Each structure stands twice: as C-alpha cells, then as structure tokens.
Amino acid sequence: MPTLAAIEALRPEMQAWRRDFHAHPEIGFEEVRTSGIVAEKLESWGIEVHRGLGKTGVVGVLRGKRPGNRSIGLRADMDALPMPELNGFAHRSTNPNAMHACGHDGHTAMLLGAAKHLAATRDFPGTVHFIFQPAEEGLTGALEMVKDGLFTRFPCDAVYGLHNHPSMPLGTIAVRPGTVLAAVDYFRIRLHGKSSHGAEPHNGLDPLPCAVQIYNALQTLVSRRTSPHDTAVLSIGQFHAGTSDIVIPETVEMRGTIRTLRPETHDHLHALFRQVVQNTAAAHGVRLELDLNYSYPPTINTPAEAALAAEAASDVVGAGGIKSDLPSLTAGEDFAYMLNETAGAFLLLGQAGESETSRTPVHNGRYDFNDDLLAIGATCLVRLVERELAAS
Numbered sequence: 001m002p003t004l005a006a007i008e009a010l011r012p013e014m015q016a017w018r019r020d021f022h023a024h025p026e027i028g029f030e031e032v033r034t035s036g037i038v039a040e041k042l043e044s045w046g047i048e049v050h051r052g053l054g055k056t057g058v059v060g061v062l063r064g065k066r067p068g069n070r071s072i073g074l075r076a077d078m079d080a081l082p083m084p085e086l087n088g089f090a091h092r093s094t095n096p097n098a099m100h101a102c103g104h105d106g107h108t109a110m111l112l113g114a115a116k117h118l119a120a121t122r123d124f125p126g127t128v129h130f131i132f133q134p135a136e137e138g139l140t141g142a143l144e145m146v147k148d149g150l151f152t153r154f155p156c157d158a159v160y161g162l163h164n165h166p167s168m169p170l171g172t173i174a175v176r177p178g179t180v181l182a183a184v185d186y187f188r189i190r191l192h193g194k195s196s197h198g199a200e201p202h203n204g205l206d207p208l209p210c211a212v213q214i215y216n217a218l219q220t221l222v223s224r225r226t227s228p229h230d231t232a233v234l235s236i237g238q239f240h241a242g243t244s245d246i247v248i249p250e251t252v253e254m255r256g257t258i259r260t261l262r263p264e265t266h267d268h269l270h271a272l273f274r275q276v277v278q279n280t281a282a283a284h285g286v287r288l289e290l291d292l293n294y295s296y297p298p299t300i301n302t303p304a305e306a307a308l309a310a311e312a313a314s315d316v317v318g319a320g321g322i323k324s325d326l327p328s329l330t331a332g333e334d335f336a337y338m339l340n341e342t343a344g345a346f347l348l349l350g351q352a353g354e355s356e357t358s359r360t361p362v363h364n365g366r367y368d369f370n371d372d373l374l375a376i377g378a379t380c381l382v383r384l385v386e387r388e389l390a391a392s
Helices: 005-009 011-023 032-044 104-121 141-147 208-218 263-284 303-317 335-339 371-391
Strands: 048-053 057-063 066-077 125-133 158-169 178-181 183-192 232-241 251-260 287-296 299-301 344-352
Touching: 005 011, 005 104, 005 371, 011 032, 011 104, 011 371, 032 048, 032 057, 032 104, 032 125, 057 104, 057 141, 066 104, 066 335, 066 371, 104 125, 104 158, 104 371, 125 141, 125 371, 141 335, 158 303, 158 335, 158 371, 178 344, 183 208, 183 263, 208 232, 208 251, 208 263, 232 263, 251 263, 263 287, 299 303, 299 335, 299 344, 303 344, 303 371, 335 344, 344 371
Parallel strands: 066 125, 066 158, 158 344
Antiparallel strands: 048 057, 057 125, 178 299, 183 251, 183 287, 232 251
16 A cells, blocks of 8 residues: 555654544534644644634645646544544543544544644745644534635635545455535424323323324334435434323424435425425424525545545555445534635545444444544545645
8 A cells, every 4th residue: 555655753752643533522613722732733833723723723834946826625523522432542632522523633634634744845836824723522513613714715626635434354445436425414303292290191282193103204204205216314313202101291302314415306306305394293283493594515626636536545545445435424524614605525544444333323422433544534634735735
C-alpha cells in the first residue's frame, strides 16, 4: 500500500493526536479544546489560520511555492456524539456524556497529518484550504460555516470530504459520481389529549390510540406508497407516553427520521406524512403539534471530481482497492451543504481490520477508529491536492 514515507513517519504523531481527541470528546459547537489544538498546530507549521467560522470551526490557508490560480478545500469534522463510551482501553473518553463514536477524531488527525506534510513541502501550485468543521452530528455545522462565508472568504474550485466505513475492509476506498448519501429529515409528533383515571377513560381523551394508528400508518408510506424501485427509509426511534400504570396520559410524543435519495421521493413522502398525521389526529379529536425538519440534502458527487478522487485514491490503495459500485447509502452528511456550493466529492474509507472495535458500527459505544487508516487517509488527502491543483 504506497502511502508516502513522510506520511508514514507522521503516523505516531497522528495516532497521539487522534487518541487525545478521543479521550477528550466535545459535542457539536462545543469543540473549544479540539479547535484550539487544531489552530495551534496549523499556526506552528506556518499555515494561516482563521477561527470562529460556524462558531467553533477553523480554516487553515496554505499557498504552494509554485504559482497557480486554483484552490482546493479539504474538510474534516471534529465533533463527538452525546453518548457514553463502553470501551475500556487507555484512551477511552474521559467525559461520561460524550464519545467519538463516529471517527471524527480520526478524520481530524488525518487532515492534520496531511496539513503538516503539505506545509513542509509546499510542492504544489495554488492554494489549499483545510476546513475543520464543527457539529456534523445533526446540528448542520457545515451549513453554519457556509452561512459565515466559508466559500466567499475562501473560494474553492472543489472541496473534498471523507469518512471511515467499518463495513468496508481496510485498504479499500469507495467513491463514485452522483448521489452517495441520502437526504435526512427529522420529525417530532406530539399529540395532546385529556388525562384521566385509568379506570375511567371515558372521562378523558386518550391520545394513545391515535398515536398507535399514526405509527402503523407511517410504516406503510414506504412499503405501500413508494415505488419498490426507489430508496427510502422512515424510522421512528422514540415513543413516549405516560408516567403511571393507572393514568391515561395527557400527551404522546414520537420522534424519528426520513431518508430519501431523490428530491421527488422526498416531496412525495413529506406530503403523505403530513396527510396521514394531520388527518388521523383530526379523526381522533386530539390536538397535534408537528415538526418536520429538512436537515441535510443528499450528498451528490460531481462527476469530474469523483473521477479525480478515484485516481488519487488508487494512487494509495491501487486500482483493486477502489469501489466504484457501492450503492447509495441511507446515511446522511451535512457535507452535502458544501457540495451544494461548489464541485467536489465525498469518499468512504474502509477501516475494518483485525480489531473488533474497527469492525463495530459507528454510533456504537464499543466503536473505535482504526489507527491503521491514518496514513492511508492522510496520503489520500495529499494526493487529492497534487492532482486537483496540477491543473493550475
């Protein structure tokens, strides 16, 4: 696996950074320590640093020693998840309420490794923007950076992001043109009835029968109202009602997510969703509060940049390690907001190795980023710069 020798030499440092970030996780828009370390390291390598984009985001600007008018953005997310860690290794989280369960500690360390190498060589034309993004996990930190003028202050001809993938073996990289990740919506349904004694339900208005009917009806929106040739997911992850065995609850609340790959499917499901929820609530006479929020658009790779990314990745893992036929996933990424602003591509890096933690799914308390991926990812980022800016 032809990772750069200079990047391999940085692996102990990258591993130390990664494990430090893992031990000190910070959730979205609270990445004060993490972004501070990132900024200090970039400055120490002579990279121009801009703080505070999207609240806790950092952008590093590095100009090559050869003339060129093109610029590239490389993005890594920094935030952790608000969940406890179940691992017992030495670098486990020191925060009982937060954990790097999605590998953003590794993404940050890889981009730092690439930045250190590129700052030492500067053997490229044009400009690199190192984008360290906060709050990817459901808080749309990418959108906040865009709103803060990310691409007006730091114009990019293309922007690239990457993510580890525990379902793919180490040494493989998936990249292809078109839609790679789904649009993500979150919803909250709150039904208000009238509480009463469980022995006298006729004296109240029980919202539970309405909630159960809504729950069951929503399960048919994908299975019976959406084409089987299309891709969509509707999942309810929370259902809350009542506090006592003998009291009819006043309210019921359900929360969940909708995932779609095509705008037409998105609009179709939204219309059906509102129709089912509103009409069922009206039929039962309960008061409805409905929040249906469009969180992320689909992540869509532009063809030329996807092809360039595949070439850069094949420099690292070989042509046999490139997966160009990976189906679109129903996971979502707010990196989509950056791709809405400029051309670019999102890559998935296989991280499944010998350790159980490297094969554990993300958002699991026993997950851990595979440190064997650090040099692969950092080299891939360097190759992206070399190939993208070669046209300068």
